[in-house]
Amino acid sequence: MDEQVPRDFETLRATILDRRESLPKRIAQIAAYALDNPDDIAFGTAASIAASAGVQPSTLIRFAQQLGFDGFTSLQQVFRERLRERNSSYDERLQALRAKAEGGAGHRAIFDGFVAAASTSLNDISRTLDDAHLEEAISLLAKAQTIYVLAKRRSYPVATYIAYALGKLKIRNQLIESAAGLNAEMVSFATPADAVIAISFSPYAPATIEEARTISEQGVPIVAITDSSFSPLAQFARVWFEVAEADFAGFRSLSATMALAMALTVGVGEKRRDAGRKRKA
Amino acid sequence: MDEQVPRDFETLRATILDRRESLPKRIAQIAAYALDNPDDIAFGTAASIAASAGVQPSTLIRFAQQLGFDGFTSLQQVFRERLRERNSSYDERLQALRAKAEGGAGHRAIFDGFVAAASTSLNDISRTLDDAHLEEAISLLAKAQTIYVLAKRRSYPVATYIAYALGKLKIRNQLIESAAGLNAEMVSFATPADAVIAISFSPYAPATIEEARTISEQGVPIVAITDSSFSPLAQFARVWFEVAEADFAGFRSLSATMALAMALTVGVGEKRRDAGRKRKA
DNA sequence: TATGGATTGGAATTATTATTTCATATTGCC
DNA sequence: GGCAATATGAAATAATAATTCCAATCCATA
Numbered sequence: 001m002d003e004q005v006p007r008d009f010e011t012l013r014a015t016i017l018d019r020r021e022s023l024p025k026r027i028a029q030i031a032a033y034a035l036d037n038p039d040d041i042a043f044g045t046a047a048s049i050a051a052s053a054g055v056q057p058s059t060l061i062r063f064a065q066q067l068g069f070d071g072f073t074s075l076q077q078v079f080r081e082r083l084r085e086r087n088s089s090y091d092e093r094l095q096a097l098r099a100k101a102e103g104g105a106g107h108r109a110i111f112d113g114f115v116a117a118a119s120t121s122l123n124d125i126s127r128t129l130d131d132a133h134l135e136e137a138i139s140l141l142a143k144a145q146t147i148y149v150l151a152k153r154r155s156y157p158v159a160t161y162i163a164y165a166l167g168k169l170k171i172r173n174q175l176i177e178s179a180a181g182l183n184a185e186m187v188s189f190a191t192p193a194d195a196v197i198a199i200s201f202s203p204y205a206p207a208t209i210e211e212a213r214t215i216s217e218q219g220v221p222i223v224a225i226t227d228s229s230f231s232p233l234a235q236f237a238r239v240w241f242e243v244a245e246a247d248f249a250g251f252r253s254l255s256a257t258m259a260l261a262m263a264l265t266v267g268v269g270e271k272r273r274d275a276g277r278k279r280k281a
Numbered sequence: 282m283d284e285q286v287p288r289d290f291e292t293l294r295a296t297i298l299d300r301r302e303s304l305p306k307r308i309a310q311i312a313a314y315a316l317d318n319p320d321d322i323a324f325g326t327a328a329s330i331a332a333s334a335g336v337q338p339s340t341l342i343r344f345a346q347q348l349g350f351d352g353f354t355s356l357q358q359v360f361r362e363r364l365r366e367r368n369s370s371y372d373e374r375l376q377a378l379r380a381k382a383e384g385g386a387g388h389r390a391i392f393d394g395f396v397a398a399a400s401t402s403l404n405d406i407s408r409t410l411d412d413a414h415l416e417e418a419i420s421l422l423a424k425a426q427t428i429y430v431l432a433k434r435r436s437y438p439v440a441t442y443i444a445y446a447l448g449k450l451k452i453r454n455q456l457i458e459s460a461a462g463l464n465a466e467m468v469s470f471a472t473p474a475d476a477v478i479a480i481s482f483s484p485y486a487p488a489t490i491e492e493a494r495t496i497s498e499q500g501v502p503i504v505a506i507t508d509s510s511f512s513p514l515a516q517f518a519r520v521w522f523e524v525a526e527a528d529f530a531g532f533r534s535l536s537a538t539m540a541l542a543m544a545l546t547v548g549v550g551e552k553r554r555d556a557g558r559k560r561k562a
Numbered sequence: 563t564a565t566g567g568a569t570t571g572g573a574a575t576t577a578t579t580a581t582t583t584c585a586t587a588t589t590g591c592c
Numbered sequence: 593g594g595c596a597a598t599a600t601g602a603a604a605t606a607a608t609a610a611t612t613c614c615a616a617t618c619c620a621t622a
Contacts, residue, residue: 026601045579055600115403118536131387161435164438251543259396263392263395267392339613
């Protein structure tokens with residue numbers, strides 16, 4: 001027997017799809033039903049499932065045996081496992097996390113709180129992000145000679161990640177950081193042929209705002225990621241994104257901002273590659 | 282009969298919580314088990330569940346009857362229904378995102394991909410994080426005079442965030458960065474009374490590994506965040522976390538690492554505050 | 563501490579459900 | 593078209609699981 005019994009749903013699914021052609025009519029019927037209504041298989045009885053699928057219970061068992069199981073029951077296990085593993089619904093999970101984080105003692109509660117905050121933020125941004133803005137921002141950045149990245153304090157990690165990613169994609173970029181106090185000079189090098197990604201959240205770091213103002217006065221287009229339309233960054237920006245990050249224990253999540261930052265970065269990379277290809281052709 | 286049979290899980294849950302006080306001992310035992318292990322109720326048999334909960338099957342049935350069901354089977358229906366429903370939202374959403382990200386054109390697809398990767402990572406870490414490791418790491422870091430933070434390249438954003446958060450919490454820390462090429466000196470200042478948070482993922486930055494080695498040879502305890510037990514960081518570390526980040530378009534998410542990093546940071550903050558309070562009292 | 567009612571444990575009973583079996587039908591092949 | 597192999601249907605059977613019942617125990621109260 002080289003019969004390998006599929007232990008998890010994905011393998012099982014693949015096996016079924018693989019053999020689909022060679023299965024007898026009624027067995028194929030059950031196979032299709034199983035893949036279309038996995039929940040019914042998980043919960044139903046052999047008789048009820050067979051009835052829904054329009055076959056005899058014995059056929060159902062034969063189907064299971066063909067797949068290498070020793071009966072319907074062990075086939076059903078796989079379908080049940082699948083439901084088990086898919087963790088609770090998003091909201092339930094989040095609620096549970098929040099409950100643990102709020103009520104709970106210990107450090108696990110803190111961790112859960114941050115995970116919940118991050119999940120919520122991702123959820124929100126996925127709902128609210130404006131596709132048109134994204135396109136616009138990417139076009140703008142793709143045309144830039146050098147992309148300047150401007151962020152302090154809480155937003156700084158995002159800036160360093162953007163810089164890292166742009167670097168890996170071989171896109172010229174300059175992180176505006178203050179180690180040597182030469183920010184003003186760095187900023188002054190930017191021209192309208194360049195572009196800026198500026199990130200700042202309330203309370204806005206004064207230095208970020210100042211530098212954004214200066215650089216926008218030089219005619220350099222700015223893509224801003226910030227948290228409200230009242231943000232001082234918004235007024236200097238050519239395109240701006242409103243990202244609402246949930247917070248926990250006084251620290252805001254960064255995951256939504258990170259996801260957006262990565263999308264911008266990789267988006268620019270793709271756009272440039274496409275443009276390059278077109279130019280050559 | 283004013284007995285209202287709870288038809289959905291939430292109502293059932295509320296009912297149970299409501300009556301908790303007035304339930305007899307064994308029934309209460311089953312009630313607690315049911316709320317803690319709803320999946321087991323959904324899939325198990327009366328006998329298996331009763332055994333897990335440490336009661337007799339008959340008690341399980343009495344529990345169901347007290348709630349107005351006519352037997353275990355109808356109680357179980359509610360738990361199954363819950364699984365069916367919950368299963369749809371979260372996973373479907375993620376799958377939809379992935380599908381869009383994979384199949385889809387345009388830049389929205391890229392964004393969706395990063396959101397999906399981040400969600401998956403958060404999901405995973407929330408399932409796999411070991412509470413004991415977390416406690417251990419926090420105790421270790423809370424005792425440190427100075428917390429050194431060590432990470433390069435892709436992990437660097439996490440390090441900067443940790444440094445920012447530690448700073449805000451007024452916890453002495455030192456980010457080991459190479460601007461002036463003085464890393465070796467910085468590292469040499471660390472003593473066994475300090476501690477290190479080191480973060481590195483495959484392909485491990487050689488500098489991170491080297492510095493981690495040196496610093497651990499000086500007897501400084503290391504808390505590592507890395508991606509597998511084969512990681513060179515793991516061998517130097519007193520405590521280490523395995524974090525599996527999903528990736529998209531060649532860039533790994535950072536959200537799980539970030540959540541863990543924040544939990545460590547804030548955890549240390551809390552632990553110190555508690556210790557301080559105790560000392561005064 | 564004695565007594566009644568409520569609760570529990572455990573085995574007996576009943577029901578439900580999976581599986582097997584066998585007769586019948588269908589299909590592919592010579 | 594006939595034969596064998598395969599597939600299918602339907603009912604009988606075996607297994608498993610839910611439920612019931614009754615004796616034992618616990619608990620509150622007088």
